[in-house]
Each structure stands twice: as C-alpha cells, then as structure tokens.
Amino acid sequence: MGMKIYGIPKSCATACIMTCLGEKVIEEYELVHVDLSKGEHKSATHLAKNPFGKVPVLEDGPLTLFESRAITGYLCRKYKSGTDLLRNDSVEEAAMVGVWLEVESQQFNAAIYPIMFEKLMKPFLGQTPDQSVIDEFLLKLGSVLDIYEARLSNSKYLACDSFTLADLHHLPYIHYFIKRTPYGDLITSRAHVKAWWEDISARPSFVKVAQQMDARPILN
Missing domain, CATH: 3.40.30.10 (Glutaredoxin)
Structure with missing residues (x-):
C-alpha cells in the first residue's frame, strides 16, 4: 500500500x-x-x-x-x-530544532491562528470578524516576532544556521498572512524576519x- x-x-x-x-x-x-x-x-x-x-x-x-x-x-x-x-547529526542542533518547533506551536501559531480565523474563515462562513480579537492577537504576534527578530539577528534560521522543520512549519501561515491580510508589515517591517521569510519562502519545495x-x- x-x-x-x-x-x-x-x-x-x-x-x-x-x-x-x-x-x-x-x-x-x-x-x-x-x-x-x-x-x-x-x-x-x-x-x-x-x-x-x-x-x-x-x-x-x-x-x-x-x-x-x-x-x-x-x-x-x-x-x-x-x-x-531535524539536524540528526548534531545533538545540540537537534535539540534546538525541538525548542523552536515548540515555539512555533505554542507561541507563533497560538498568536497567528486567531487572526487568520477572524480575517479569512469567519467571512467565508458568513460570520462577522471580531476586530477586538484581531487587535489582541496582533499585539501578541508582534511580541513573538520581536523575539524572532532578535534570534534571527544571530542565526540564519531559527534553530541553527541550516533550514529545519522549525522554519518549515511557519511557511503556510505567513504566506496567507502576507497575501490575504493587511497586516503583512508585521513580517516585513522587521529586517531579519523579512530576510528569513524571503529565504525560506523561495525554497522550491514551498514554491x-x-x-x-x-x-x-x-x-x-
């Protein structure tokens, strides 16, 4: 099979x-x-x-x-x-992949998902987006991205200097966030986050x- x-x-x-x-x-x-x-x-x-x-x-x-x-x-x-x-050849890098996968799940995704649900899914379902929810989670997402900006000023990618699963799991949400909401400047206004996004989103696998x-x- x-x-x-x-x-x-x-x-x-x-x-x-x-x-x-x-x-x-x-x-x-x-x-x-x-x-x-x-x-x-x-x-x-x-x-x-x-x-x-x-x-x-x-x-x-x-x-x-x-x-x-x-x-x-x-x-x-x-x-x-x-x-x-997963950077299996390096115990240290593999551990950092685990750390940043947790960050993606518990911090980044937890902040961006409610925004995407309000902006994209509610209109599709015939419901009215709640701007107060959007504003609340935009602030949370901005705080997460500030930490990303600091991290990416010292590392090419989130876990280490190689593209990993921790970077990959950000791709679809940021793609929609930039293309389908008016809030893409949260990504593009942060120089290191922007450079990281332009790098990972250009990978042939994701294109x-x-x-x-x-x-x-x-x-x-």
Missing part, C-alpha cells in the same frame, strides 16, 4: 506535510482530497482516521498518523534523503506548494 495524505493544499497543516515531502524528495504518495466545504472531514470514514475530524491524516502501510508536526517528524525520521530537517494553496477556494 502506497503512502496517502488526506487533506487539501489550502490547509496550512497539509501544506506543511507536502512541503516536507518536497524537502525529502519524496514524490511517490497520493494526496486524497477531503472536501471540507461538504463536511467530509466529519464523516465516519474520516473520523476513523482522525477522531478530531481534522486534516491532514497520513496513511503509510498499517500506520495512520494525524497532527502535522507528528507527521513531519515521522517523515524526517523515516526518510534520509533530501534535507536533514510548488504555494501555487496549489493559491489555486483553489479556501475550503476545497
């Missing part, structure tokens, strides 16, 4: 998996479209794969995984080809995925 990814390129989490596969030079997999607009992620079939009713899901032989960071970690450990996104992210309506 070949590897299958259940999701859509529009999903930031699915886009991370696809970018990771590109970095690992893995082309033999099937992307199984899950139409969120029709509620396919809440179907009994999908809930059997992910009881939380979300995408992506990875099936690799008898193994079924959900949660994007768990999936990318698995792919990086299984496949030695392509980019060493290919970004084209697919931009080609479809938001939920399918």
Whole structure:
C-alpha cells in the first residue's frame, strides 16, 4: 500500500506535510482530497482516521498518523534523503530544532491562528470578524516576532544556521498572512524576519506548494 495524505493544499497543516515531502524528495504518495466545504472531514470514514475530524491524516502501510508536526517528524525520521530537517547529526542542533518547533506551536501559531480565523474563515462562513480579537492577537504576534527578530539577528534560521522543520512549519501561515491580510508589515517591517521569510519562502519545495494553496477556494 502506497503512502496517502488526506487533506487539501489550502490547509496550512497539509501544506506543511507536502512541503516536507518536497524537502525529502519524496514524490511517490497520493494526496486524497477531503472536501471540507461538504463536511467530509466529519464523516465516519474520516473520523476513523482522525477522531478530531481534522486534516491532514497520513496513511503509510498499517500506520495512520494525524497532527502535522507528528507527521513531519515521522517523515524526517523515516526518510534520509533530501534535507536533514531535524539536524540528526548534531545533538545540540537537534535539540534546538525541538525548542523552536515548540515555539512555533505554542507561541507563533497560538498568536497567528486567531487572526487568520477572524480575517479569512469567519467571512467565508458568513460570520462577522471580531476586530477586538484581531487587535489582541496582533499585539501578541508582534511580541513573538520581536523575539524572532532578535534570534534571527544571530542565526540564519531559527534553530541553527541550516533550514529545519522549525522554519518549515511557519511557511503556510505567513504566506496567507502576507497575501490575504493587511497586516503583512508585521513580517516585513522587521529586517531579519523579512530576510528569513524571503529565504525560506523561495525554497522550491514551498514554491510548488504555494501555487496549489493559491489555486483553489479556501475550503476545497
């Protein structure tokens, strides 16, 4: 049985998996479209794969995984080809990848997700964005990015001087944040953050995925 990814390129989490596969030079997999607009992620079939009713899901032989960071970690450990996104040859660098993956999840994502939900998802769902929520989390995101600016003034990438999984997991959200909200200056006004973003977003693995992210309506 070949590897299958259940999701859509529009999903930031699915886009991370696809970018990771590109970095690992893995082309033999099937992307199984899950139409969120029709509620396919809440179907009994999908809930059997992910009881939380979300995408992506990875099936690799008898193994079924959900949660994007768990999936990318698995792919990086299984496949030695392509980019060493976990820096396995250095205990210290591998530890720093772990640190900045936690930062991405607990600090960056926690700040940017509510903004994206209010600005992009609520209008799609026919709801009115709450500007007070947006303003609150813009302040939080700015504080996170100030720390990134300081870090990136001393390191080319977040974990070390090589591109890693910690950088990769920022790509889809920042892509949408800059292209689809009026708040992109939070990224571009910080010189080191801007340079980092321009570097990582130009990687061929993500350029290919970004084209697919931009080609479809938001939920399918």
